[in-house]
Amino acid sequence: MSGIARRRWIAKKVSRAAVAAAFSTPLARGSHDVARVLTYHRFGRIPLDPFCVPPFEFDSHIKYVASQGLGASLDELEAFVRGDRALTKDAVVITSDDGFRSVWTNMLPILRNYDVPAVAYVTPSLIRETDALPSHLPSDQPEHYMSWTELGRLAEHGVAIGCHSFTHRSLAQMPLREAREQAEKAMELFRARLGRDVLSFAYPYGTRADYSDETARMLREVGYTTAFTSQHGPIRKGMDPMALPRVKVESGDPTWLFPRLCHGAMDAWRFVDQGLWRVQLSR
Numbered sequence: 001m002s003g004i005a006r007r008r009w010i011a012k013k014v015s016r017a018a019v020a021a022a023f024s025t026p027l028a029r030g031s032h033d034v035a036r037v038l039t040y041h042r043f044g045r046i047p048l049d050p051f052c053v054p055p056f057e058f059d060s061h062i063k064y065v066a067s068q069g070l071g072a073s074l075d076e077l078e079a080f081v082r083g084d085r086a087l088t089k090d091a092v093v094i095t096s097d098d099g100f101r102s103v104w105t106n107m108l109p110i111l112r113n114y115d116v117p118a119v120a121y122v123t124p125s126l127i128r129e130t131d132a133l134p135s136h137l138p139s140d141q142p143e144h145y146m147s148w149t150e151l152g153r154l155a156e157h158g159v160a161i162g163c164h165s166f167t168h169r170s171l172a173q174m175p176l177r178e179a180r181e182q183a184e185k186a187m188e189l190f191r192a193r194l195g196r197d198v199l200s201f202a203y204p205y206g207t208r209a210d211y212s213d214e215t216a217r218m219l220r221e222v223g224y225t226t227a228f229t230s231q232h233g234p235i236r237k238g239m240d241p242m243a244l245p246r247v248k249v250e251s252g253d254p255t256w257l258f259p260r261l262c263h264g265a266m267d268a269w270r271f272v273d274q275g276l277w278r279v280q281l282s283r
């Protein structure tokens, strides 16, 4: 890992901790009016990879969620957004994106241990046909994806399955007709392979450039009932169910940060996130 990457990592960790420290409220206060959907990607020990959370860190997160009774299911969150039910104060929904194999090997046992619900958003065209692992890993892939057998068993163990599009491409960066094909093919494949309807969607990449009013309308027409972005923020009753924000969880944050993140300390991170996006666009 280069010196620049290490310095960037440290700068980001310091920024996240500073935001969390600045916006922390007393943990006991909480609110019935907001819920947070937390985004994870992979689980393991890869140094300086924010998307790969070590199992011991994830264990401490889920232990906290369970001990405070914060865990909510996707169904409960959807009913909360519609205004049909209340949730516990500062409820959180655990989600993972992409469908990597560590969701099966590392995430599931910890969720089961604490009996906390979760959603796995997966890209069905990337799910492996056979259980045997290929002998080599493509260079652009950090780990293998789950197999259909593993995904089916994940669902049997109570993890809700969500759709992360058919291929992992930005829906708003392709013609709408093509985006509709992605949404329809994914729904059909889930129905055929899992024998169930998968009606919740998470936009690949999920930045403001990756979804639009048109993609939201199209997903609703195809039959999806909720869609999550990677925009940072809490969820309130009555929000547009097709553009729901989430809160990213990263590895390497100090241990005091996660409980505060559950209670809103990282909600303000969106201003940093949007700033970074503008810097990237202006390049």
Ligand SMILES: [Zn+2]
Residues within 6 Å of the ligand: 097, 098, 164, 168, 204, 205
């Ligand atoms: Zn993704």
